[in-house]
Amino acid sequence: MPLGAVTLDAAGTLFEVAEPVGATYARIAARHGIGLAPAEVMRRFRAALAAAPPLAFPGASPVRLGDHERAWWYAVVRRAFGAGATSPQFDACFTELFDVFAQAAAWRVFPDAPGALRALRARGLRVGVVSNFDGRLLGLLEHLGLAPLVDRTVHSTRVGVAKPDPAIFHVALEALGVPPSEALHAGDDVMADVEGALAAGLRAVLIDREERRAALPPGVQRVRSVAELVAGLDS
């Protein structure tokens, strides 16, 4: 089957946090008089994310979506703060953190990403972003300079379903006008990106920037960057 579209994950694939989350949390918490050890808060943050429900609110009214997103993150950040969350300053600190991560300065675009997105389009491919993210994603892509390089962006809170659910891929491909059999998805998470895309009928590639070399389903390719993915399309 010819390839008509490539969809990509966002965080960990096109961009990443500019500094470790634990460091940002500890730095901003200190401004609110809350003492946190960066390594400890990082460990608790990872555990909180792993235990959190999917970042999607099926059936939620669009006008309430922002509240649901904030509440989801409030619970995650609370767990990450541990005893620090009992501080009377916690709510103010959370508000600042939520705003910080809505700003481009908190993130760093992987150097290969913009050129790779342009190269995909230059091949005549439709390009999409499929991300488990909240409404802050659209502004971030804009401010990071990535929005003009993609045709469609689909985030989980908007469609009410998160990866690895095949439905989020189908929403994206419908918007791109390309059937799953002619699409490839690439991302850095084996379950969300690889298993999800395969279940939705797309081809899948793992973007393994840190060379963690997690086990993959048979036949799934692993590359170290989006640029390497694009180069591999030629061979």
Ligand SMILES: [Mg+2]
């Ligand atoms: Mg990711």
